Amino acid sequence: MHGRFGTLEPTLPVFLHSILVNGNRALGIVFVAMALYACRHSDRDPVTLSYFRLGWSQPDELPSAGSLSQQFTRQTGIRLKNIPVPENTLDQLSLSRKLLQERSADPDVLGVDVIWSGVLADDLIDLGPYVATEQSFLEPKLVQSYTVQGKLVAIPYHVQIGVLEYRSDLLREYGYDHPPKTWGELERMAARIQAGERARGKKDFWGYVWQGAAAEALTCNALEWQASEGGGRIIESNRTISVNNPAAIRSWQRAKRWIGWISPPGVLGYHEADSINAFDSGRAAFNRVWGGSRITRSKQPTQLHWRTLLPVTKTGYTSMPGGADGSVGMLGGSGLAVSRHSTHPQEAIELVRFLVRAEIQAEENDAASQPAESKVYGLPPVSGAPGDFEKSDGQKRGIVSRPSNETGRTYEEVARAYINAVHSVLTGEKSARKAAAELERQLAEITGFSIGPPKGTE
Numbered sequence: 481m482h483g484r485f486g487t488l489e490p491t492l493p494v495f496l497h498s499i500l501v502n503g504n505r506a507l508g509i510v511f512v513a514m515a516l517y518a519c520r521h522s523d524r525d526p527v528t529l530s531y532f533r534l535g536w537s538q539p540d541e542l543p544s545a546g547s548l549s550q551q552f553t554r555q556t557g558i559r560l561k562n563i564p565v566p567e568n569t570l571d572q573l574s575l576s577r578k579l580l581q582e583r584s585a586d587p588d589v590l591g592v593d594v595i596w597s598g599v600l601a602d603d604l605i606d607l608g609p610y611v612a613t614e615q616s617f618l619e620p621k622l623v624q625s626y627t628v629q630g631k632l633v634a635i636p637y638h639v640q641i642g643v644l645e646y647r648s649d650l651l652r653e654y655g656y657d658h659p660p661k662t663w664g665e666l667e668r669m670a671a672r673i674q675a676g677e678r679a680r681g682k683k684d685f686w687g688y689v690w691q692g693a694a695a696e697a698l699t700c701n702a703l704e705w706q707a708s709e710g711g712g713r714i715i716e717s718n719r720t721i722s723v724n725n726p727a728a729i730r731s732w733q734r735a736k737r738w739i740g741w742i743s744p745p746g747v748l749g750y751h752e753a754d755s756i757n758a759f760d761s762g763r764a765a766f767n768r769v770w771g772g773s774r775i776t777r778s779k780q781p782t783q784l785h786w787r788t789l790l791p792v793t794k795t796g797y798t799s800m801p802g803g804a805d806g807s808v809g810m811l812g813g814s815g816l817a818v819s820r821h822s823t824h825p826q827e828a829i830e831l832v833r834f835l836v837r838a839e840i841q842a843e844e845n846d847a848a849s850q851p852a853e854s855k856v857y858g859l860p861p862v863s864g865a866p867g868d869f870e871k872s873d874g875q876k877r878g879i880v881s882r883p884s885n886e887t888g889r890t891y892e893e894v895a896r897a898y899i900n901a902v903h904s905v906l907t908g909e910k911s912a913r914k915a916a917a918e919l920e921r922q923l924a925e926i927t928g929f930s931i932g933p934p935k936g937t938e
Contacts (some may be wrong), residue, residue: 716932727803776843799877894926
């Protein structure tokens with residue numbers, strides 16, 4: 481594999497690399513280090529790294545991930561062992577935290593969600609001194625998402641953002657020349673297409689599917705709803721709790737109206753796989769999905785991870801619909817980290833550098849891979865920092881992040897409280913006003929933060 485780094489070869493162990501760079505060590509030390517390196521990688525004593533790999537968000541990544549693992553082993557002699565990973569994001573976080581806090585030898589290398597940095601930081605190696613070359617190619621604002629108190633606890637590996645997937649053939653058939661720009665347009669288009677398709681005999685056809693199960697995906701959906709209306713980020717960057725405000729409450733009430741109208745009642749149990757299955761089987765007009773983008777400094781447009789079950793001529797992608805404050809997509813993705821408790825930290829860092837270099841080279845190679853037949857309309861600027869917005873077609877578009885850096889180790893508890901509150905509104909268990917007021921009190925107890933207004937998107 482060739483690219484900016486030439487052929488991907490195993491990097492020298494970090495301790496040897498630092499010796500060579502400094503040039504101030506005795507030559508004998510270098511020889512000793514090289515001898516130890518050769519001995520460590522001998523056939524008599526192979527190293528096996530345990531890898532907590534997050535592949536749940538990109539099913540199409542699995543074949544390439546297997547190929548990269550084999551390539552790394554061929555080049556270095558270092559073997560990889562995958563650790564089984566739960567499906568739910570918060571369950572993944574709980575397991576990774578448990579393993580790290582137990583100072584287990586597993587895992588050596590972790591895939592970490594963009595929201596985990598503050599939670600796991602104390603148990604992760606600062607990668608900054610070891611990945612300077614790779615980091616120089618990456619978008620700086622993405623690197624910031626994995627930096628905690630000056631430590632680069634993980635390096636960006638995949639970037640995702642919430643986008644709207646739509647049936648471009650159905651929009652064209654029903655007389656629409658563009659996908660919905662606002663939530664109101666989404667409702668009108670979804671209702672009309674749904675009625676028309678059901679009149680043709682598709683009784684299980686729905687206008688809009690999304691992820692409504694009591695899981696982290698609901699945090700992402702609900703934050704997109706409320707941030708687009710000016711309802712803030714639950715907890716703002718100045719560490720004030722803003723969730724109990726009229727705009728957030730209205731956005732939850734709007735979503736509740738969708739259930740049984742343009743969204744199936746079963747959406748309250750939907751995870752990503754469920755909504756994708758409904759869309760790919762031809763039973764929905766619109767679907768909220770994750771779209772992938774570049775980790776490198778690039779002016780190229782968003783690069784989505786295309787799925788192939790539906791012909792690409794029928795599928796389009798656009799920004800999430802906007803509210804009073806613009807269109808907002810959730811920032812997602814994952815980075816690579818190394819456990820402080822790893823028994824093979826040098827080899828683990830070697831794997832991280834190898835994988836990031838491979839991703840950078842893949843982005844270069846895939847620059848022209850976007851299918852021309854697919855419809856891409858007004859996607860948000862994903863390389864900017866959360867809160868950065870641009871305006872086009874009369875609409876403000878941007879990204880929003882979850883308040884994980886602000887809440888640190890309490891993020892999981894904060895997220896579960898938010899998920900339960902929003903889910904109780906969607907099921908009709910509580911009114912939106914009551915749920916927001918109770919959530920505000922609960923978050924104050926969890927975090928100790930004060931109450932304040934939403935910041936908005938300007």
